[in-house]
Amino acid sequence: MTAERIRYGMVGGGRGAFIGAVHRIAARLDDRYQLVAGALSSKPELAKASAADLHIAEDRAYGSFEEMIAAEKQRPDGIQAIVIVTPNHMHFPVAKAALEAGLNVICDKPVTRTLEEALELEQLVKSSGSFFGLTHNYSGYPLVRFARELVEQGKLGKIRVVQVEYPQEWLTEAADADNKQASWRTDPARSGLAGCLGDIGTHAYQLARFITQLPLDAVSADLASFVEGRPVDDNVHVLLRFEGGAKGMLWSSQVAPGCENGLRIRVFGEKASIEWAQETPNELWFGELNQPRQRFTRRADWLGAAASGVRTPGGHPEGYLEGFANIYKDIADILVARQQGETHQLTKLVPGIETGVEGMKFIQAVLNSSKADSAWTKL
Amino acid sequence: MTAERIRYGMVGGGRGAFIGAVHRIAARLDDRYQLVAGALSSKPELAKASAADLHIAEDRAYGSFEEMIAAEKQRPDGIQAIVIVTPNHMHFPVAKAALEAGLNVICDKPVTRTLEEALELEQLVKSSGSFFGLTHNYSGYPLVRFARELVEQGKLGKIRVVQVEYPQEWLTEAADADNKQASWRTDPARSGLAGCLGDIGTHAYQLARFITQLPLDAVSADLASFVEGRPVDDNVHVLLRFEGGAKGMLWSSQVAPGCENGLRIRVFGEKASIEWAQETPNELWFGELNQPRQRFTRRADWLGAAASGVRTPGGHPEGYLEGFANIYKDIADILVARQQGETHQLTKLVPGIETGVEGMKFIQAVLNSSKADSAWTKL
Amino acid sequence: MTAERIRYGMVGGGRGAFIGAVHRIAARLDDRYQLVAGALSSKPELAKASAADLHIAEDRAYGSFEEMIAAEKQRPDGIQAIVIVTPNHMHFPVAKAALEAGLNVICDKPVTRTLEEALELEQLVKSSGSFFGLTHNYSGYPLVRFARELVEQGKLGKIRVVQVEYPQEWLTEAADADNKQASWRTDPARSGLAGCLGDIGTHAYQLARFITQLPLDAVSADLASFVEGRPVDDNVHVLLRFEGGAKGMLWSSQVAPGCENGLRIRVFGEKASIEWAQETPNELWFGELNQPRQRFTRRADWLGAAASGVRTPGGHPEGYLEGFANIYKDIADILVARQQGETHQLTKLVPGIETGVEGMKFIQAVLNSSKADSAWTKL
Amino acid sequence: MTAERIRYGMVGGGRGAFIGAVHRIAARLDDRYQLVAGALSSKPELAKASAADLHIAEDRAYGSFEEMIAAEKQRPDGIQAIVIVTPNHMHFPVAKAALEAGLNVICDKPVTRTLEEALELEQLVKSSGSFFGLTHNYSGYPLVRFARELVEQGKLGKIRVVQVEYPQEWLTEAADADNKQASWRTDPARSGLAGCLGDIGTHAYQLARFITQLPLDAVSADLASFVEGRPVDDNVHVLLRFEGGAKGMLWSSQVAPGCENGLRIRVFGEKASIEWAQETPNELWFGELNQPRQRFTRRADWLGAAASGVRTPGGHPEGYLEGFANIYKDIADILVARQQGETHQLTKLVPGIETGVEGMKFIQAVLNSSKADSAWTKL
Incomplete structure (x- = not known):
């Protein structure tokens, strides 16, 4: 039997952004994720317009990440993970809020803006029951x-x-x-x-x-x-x-x-x-x-x-998106294993908070x- | 506003197949398609098991392509296109049935097993109102x-x-x-x-x-x-x-x-x-x-x-799957344009029945x- | 003890020519040859001026290949080999005269202008006691x-x-x-x-x-x-x-x-x-x-x-001239062996009249x- | 008219050496030099045997560089330049003796064993009327x-x-x-x-x-x-x-x-x-x-x-030896110009004592x- 797709919400990555689209392709490539919610911009108007571009339902197009976390917690089909693709200074507050809400986090690198924030986040990850993945995508090749x-x-x-x-x-x-x-x-x-x-x-x-x-x-x-x-x-x-x-x-x-x-x-x-x-x-x-x-x-x-x-035989080149997608695919396997109380062997290959x-x-x-x-x- | 995703059914491509998975990734990469139905194997049992792997709803997992075409025609949310990824000898009968049912066709190459079949299919495409695309993927790079x-x-x-x-x-x-x-x-x-x-x-x-x-x-x-x-x-x-x-x-x-x-x-x-x-x-x-x-x-x-x-800047390599996906993305644009009675400029770049x-x-x-x-x- | 350098005369290769200079470098690279005579152009004036450029003694700067062969035969230190670097149509007459005079021949390719000439030359080589080498240089790499x-x-x-x-x-x-x-x-x-x-x-x-x-x-x-x-x-x-x-x-x-x-x-x-x-x-x-x-x-x-x-370790690139020189070096070894009545093992690697x-x-x-x-x- | 070949003597480079043979090929490639004397090893027996290998006349096969310099000064056809291809520690004494004898010097790199020696040599070069070239061959490409x-x-x-x-x-x-x-x-x-x-x-x-x-x-x-x-x-x-x-x-x-x-x-x-x-x-x-x-x-x-x-058209690769030979060829041009009281334009491209x-x-x-x-x- 095939595992359910993981429901995720994205923070950042609206119109005009670059890396958000890459994350969405990476998440989609192997069909292991569903993008169901988003706070795609720090400007609420832009956030909602961007969500419509991405087939996100209107009631899950949020004006801020705080709003998204609060609302999704109330839903039986709420998000299981947050993907953070904002500029660096927002990584810490979003990740912190997500972890405190019991959500898994997939975060673009570098993890935070300062070492102090990173150390604090490390404590948060350890004390939470959540998974934290950092998309150092080149190690996905x-x-x-x-x-x-x-x-x-x-x-x-x-x-x-x-x-x-x-x-x-x-x-x-x-x-x-x-x-x-x-x-x-x-x-x-x-x-x-x-x-x-x-x-x-x-x-x-x-x-x-x-x-x-x-x-x-x-x-x-x-x-x-x-x-x-x-x-x-x-x-x-x-x-x-x-x-x-x-x-x-x-x-x-x-x-x-x-x-x-x-x-x-x-x-x-x-x-x-x-x-x-x-x-x-x-x-x-x-x-x-x-x-x-x-x-x-x-x-x-x-x-x-x-x-x-x-995904394809040697000689059929795979590239940046496939390497990126490997990080996502592995995290999907890891999350499924965690739901069953297991530690997936790929865990050591996926960059986390220590990285x-x-x-x-x-x-x-x-x-x-x-x-x-x-x-x-x-x- | 974003166009609706194109609903498609796949013929062939079940467990143990190679190129079917490639087509599905190509269709998924840019989020322009939804796989909603399938006759994924000539063996009905295998076809249905394979459909479950792919998140296809049980009632749309068909035992044969004829069954799929007949059933989908009855649905208001029925498929708009058929993707053919069988061995070569089945391309012609499936494509013929699909065209006769008014469906668009995306077919792996070579188009048929013989020239005679290809010529007959050419007539069918011309007399139908449907679009026929042939995935000579290398021209998608x-x-x-x-x-x-x-x-x-x-x-x-x-x-x-x-x-x-x-x-x-x-x-x-x-x-x-x-x-x-x-x-x-x-x-x-x-x-x-x-x-x-x-x-x-x-x-x-x-x-x-x-x-x-x-x-x-x-x-x-x-x-x-x-x-x-x-x-x-x-x-x-x-x-x-x-x-x-x-x-x-x-x-x-x-x-x-x-x-x-x-x-x-x-x-x-x-x-x-x-x-x-x-x-x-x-x-x-x-x-x-x-x-x-x-x-x-x-x-x-x-x-x-x-x-x-x-999709990514120069120096971030794209490969086989992205080239393949370009064919799918272009066909999506073409199909949307056709719904509005227009001919998309990309039409000449997508291999069709003449090719x-x-x-x-x-x-x-x-x-x-x-x-x-x-x-x-x-x- | 080191073998004496082989004394050679060149036909063709005067001012304005291309491949003659390449042959001279190839002959010189390993110090196995001495250029001592020349009929470097079909124009006697040009032939003699060209010889002076190359440190050939005035009395061995000839106006024609016939003259060179005749005069060199009279000398105790006369040439042992003729190098032919003329346009193709002159390969045959020069080679023929040289073989008939008992000289060894090193000839640029193609061997002659026509197959008939080549077959006649083959007979001449076989009936002579001389060595005939063809500088298909690429097989010298x-x-x-x-x-x-x-x-x-x-x-x-x-x-x-x-x-x-x-x-x-x-x-x-x-x-x-x-x-x-x-x-x-x-x-x-x-x-x-x-x-x-x-x-x-x-x-x-x-x-x-x-x-x-x-x-x-x-x-x-x-x-x-x-x-x-x-x-x-x-x-x-x-x-x-x-x-x-x-x-x-x-x-x-x-x-x-x-x-x-x-x-x-x-x-x-x-x-x-x-x-x-x-x-x-x-x-x-x-x-x-x-x-x-x-x-x-x-x-x-x-x-x-x-x-x-x-001549140099891997990673110190050798090129065209060194490959060409290998043909010359091998011919020198072959000629020395022949003087001692032996067949050098390299003979099979050097293109000859059969080639x-x-x-x-x-x-x-x-x-x-x-x-x-x-x-x-x-x- | 063609300039006379430059007569040189080599110090080092006897049997079992590596770089000496490279220098000799480089000097020979364009036919601008003649190797006429040698002190090819610090062991007199080996020096003389090595000289015979290289067609050096018996009376110019010397047991030491001091001997060579002294004897060659007496000859009307004595050497014009010394090529130094010994291990590093001998560069300085040989170069010094050569310069003091009014000879031009071509020296392998590094110039000396210590900075102090190099500075002293610099003074010697400046006060002498001789040319000093250093074979940093890679700049010859x-x-x-x-x-x-x-x-x-x-x-x-x-x-x-x-x-x-x-x-x-x-x-x-x-x-x-x-x-x-x-x-x-x-x-x-x-x-x-x-x-x-x-x-x-x-x-x-x-x-x-x-x-x-x-x-x-x-x-x-x-x-x-x-x-x-x-x-x-x-x-x-x-x-x-x-x-x-x-x-x-x-x-x-x-x-x-x-x-x-x-x-x-x-x-x-x-x-x-x-x-x-x-x-x-x-x-x-x-x-x-x-x-x-x-x-x-x-x-x-x-x-x-x-x-x-x-020396050859693009596409006919030249390599290490040709680059090395360019240093030699340029030095030949420079020496000829100096004989006529001129400074050749290539002087700035040939590494010297400052380098x-x-x-x-x-x-x-x-x-x-x-x-x-x-x-x-x-x-």
Whole structure:
């Protein structure tokens, strides 16, 4: 028998937004969710108009997230989960209210605007009976999970060097005032003190952490704001030291002409290396010492547990939306298992509040190190 | 205001099927369809069990397509379209019945098992008031459409040479008897006289036809069945002559180790060339004479009309499912326009019955030429 | 002890020529040859001026090849070999005279202008005691030889399909009258009846023949001359049937914008495939059925006999000149062995008169088939 | 009229050496040099045997460099230049003696073992009338020079970010005692205090310096020795700050399985970026903001002055040896011009003693910073 679809309400993601639509596709792709309610904008009028676009019933198109939570609690068919796709500064209050109302939460990253908020949220999640998932979507790509499997299986030997980067070009010039995506991302009040660092640097860090499973010990960072008048960083250079002795580099940039979403990671161990790039996500390079490199594709033949995230045969490319959808699909499996009092094995693969807290600690340490002229700073 | 979702019923695509699930994802991705009914297997028991998997209401889980059509006609909320994802030999009877019942049809390719059936179906489509769409999904990729735009705009100059290919490895060895996908594809009774030719050779042909818009004049073909005992071809070599003087080559193979879904096209004109490969669908190479090659990505900045098929920014890869979904999304737009008595501009980009007939003519000509020791054979 | 350098005289290759300079670099690279004499142009004045450019002593700068052969025979330190780098129509008379004078010959391809000449030359080579080498340079690339080794070792299993191509853009437009390279190549009197076919189609054929070692049985060809007024073909489409059942396609073109020297071969067997492209000559792809593809580089670790043609470690790219030089280096080894009455093991890897004759038979069969509306034509 | 070939003597590079043979090929490729003398090993017996291998006359096969310099000065046809290809610690004494004898010097990199030696050598070069060239060969690649041209022409706008790296795998494990190349490179007495840093890190630095022409202001470095017992670094992580505000990262490693000679640079300016990798040296990527990326090949059509280093048309790959040979060819032109009292325009493109001094300053600053827990250290 097929499990019921999970009923969810969305906060943020109305007309003019970007990431909300991505979440909705991700939720819809495998038919495990139903969008039944929404507080899609901080402007009530816009929120309701946006809801109509999305086939949300009129009486469940709310003007605020508080209203939505209160009303849905009264319904027998009320929402089971809230999806948060607002600018960063709203993640915390919405998540807090949802958790206090006993709802599960799926939240876009970074988890909050500050480390303090993240730590408080961590307590809330632990004391609640709810599930909290953070959509660090890049760890939803099957070959990223396969890379993690290779590391776990010892195929690389002890890890020595981690090189990760995420360059983009889209903020190379000062953005127009009417660029909604650019404006809140470069506004500390809404995005936090980190610019490029919080927006994509955290993705790079999470990817390295996810694949290697190595805790990061300390950073030496050099942030820059190349565009005049920009109040946050737009280029991030960080040296990394991991527990156990591995070292690395992290680079993220939003002033890199010629780059679209160049997230790329290389991990080198005593025996072999892996290499993966987000723009060609259907191949993973495995380089064993003194052997020809091997190009693994997204095939069930070798993927192991990561095969659960594959919908089409190797050679039929899957991409960003499918990787994102894997996070949603896994959360659906996890929620179904929780209803039956079980812990689903995929739980460890889905980023949660700990990942969120680690991300904020990373941001904080990088900001501190950069202010201290790149002094090594513990996380 | 948002248009209502289109209600559809599926024929084929039950448990153990492959392409049915792809169609359902494609229909779901942009939230323009609702799967409300199904005759998902030729075995009634299996059909009904499969329907339950898909959240289809019990009273709309039918044991046969005839039953479904008859029952749905009686409902005020009956289906508006039928999606056909059966083995090839069932395409014709289902499509015929659907059209006769006034339903719109979305059909997997090849359109029928024989040219005769295709021609009869063409008459049926013309005399009906219904829409018939054929899911030659590769022409749904945004950069394939952009390639067509470049040709239309004269950026290549007059076309001289077309090289298209589609190698796969999956039938390199005789398939196990229990490989459902392999068994019907190599069975002339269910698949038609063409093996690899019908399964993927037609995709290659359609891609060339779609991008260049050149009518094919004649073929000189050499088919092979390399695997002992295989009753249909597994390797297809064809020389092409187009109307107007362009020449080309088409190769498709299912005995090509190392290849997954290597569909790739190159078109050379008097001024420039384009190159696109399905496994890296987010880049299109444009090679102007005596200039550095340019690598176009999937960006709205330059895509023109093809931009409608883009959901994420360049650098966030979209793939097979998104390309497939574009066909569905366009058909939804077309159906909405038809309800209002209009012809949507996307109509010309969505493969229909003419494409289906052309494909069957291509298959027939290739089979005939190969039997005649590769004599040039008109379409 | 080191063998003496081989003393050679060059015919053709004076000022304004292209391939002569390449031969001289190839001969010089490994310091196995000395250029001591030359008849570098059909114009005596130009011949002598060109010789001075090349540090050839004044008394060995000849006005014609006949003069050179006659004079050098009288010298105790006379030339041991003649290198022929003239336009095609002069290959035969020069080679004939050289062989009759007991000189070894190194000749650019194609071996002659006609099959008749090639067959006569074959007799001359056999009846002479001299060595005849044909610089089909692409078979000098170490990874091409490694590909041949893989085939010989049975790593691919029985070969089924061979796809080879060589597109260029440089004759996309009618050439200027003062383009020396273009003018003789499109002049049947100097180049032969084949245009693109003889210039680069033969390279593609030789590469396929060299790697697979399969004799070609028959061809079905469709030649085109897309540029108005061009007296020879500029685009070559050929279906191939090899002895033993393998089939293939060969495409060469000189009207392919965006292509520089796109020689590329793929060979598919029952177990695996190889793929190699001249523009990225330091990698060879090996694709075993149901395994990740492997990217072999130019490393002695696995190259076997092909390792002799490697001067730098993997990752330090070698290219066209080094591949060409390998032919020269091997011929030097062969000539030294012959002086000692031995047959060097590399002899089978260096193209000789048989390769030349096969190439002319291929050209003849393709021309005949194309005239006969692509009828299958035996070699 | 053609200039006489330059007569040179080599120090180091006897049997069992690696880079000496590369220098000899580079010198020979364009026929501008003659190897006439040698002190090819510190062991006189081996030196003389090695000379015989190389066609050096017996009376010019010397047992030591001092002997060679003294004897050659007495000859009317004595050497004009000395090529130094010894381990690092011998560069200084040989270069010093050569300069004092009025000879021109071509020296492998790094210039000396210590900064002090480099500074002393700089004074010697200035006070001598001799030419000193340093074979930082990677700046001999035509597309590297083209990259520099693009920067000079302002095509990138003001430079903001420089990412350069050079990973190799060959010292991933402790080397065998009998690996001659590995043993001296990991011995501080012969190689200097820097391991990977001096061997390849300096190549990466020089490449960045050559292309951008930006002086480096300060470094923050973290060196590692991952292989137990290794007395020098084998992994180099450096943050870079250039004069004028650009920032960057430099990574070099000799413990990176899967990497051969992965030298790669990316430079990002306000308007565009360039990307070049040594293993695919015949392509240069140019990425303008909001434009499709362009792939420049090695064609005279656009290369400007860099075209002088091109011997074959685009599409016929040239590699490591050709790039190396360009340094030699340019030095030949420079020496000829100097004989006529002129300064050749290529002088600025050939690395000299200033480049050598800068390299040693870079090494020193990186060593100091790493010892000071990555404190920013001025050069």
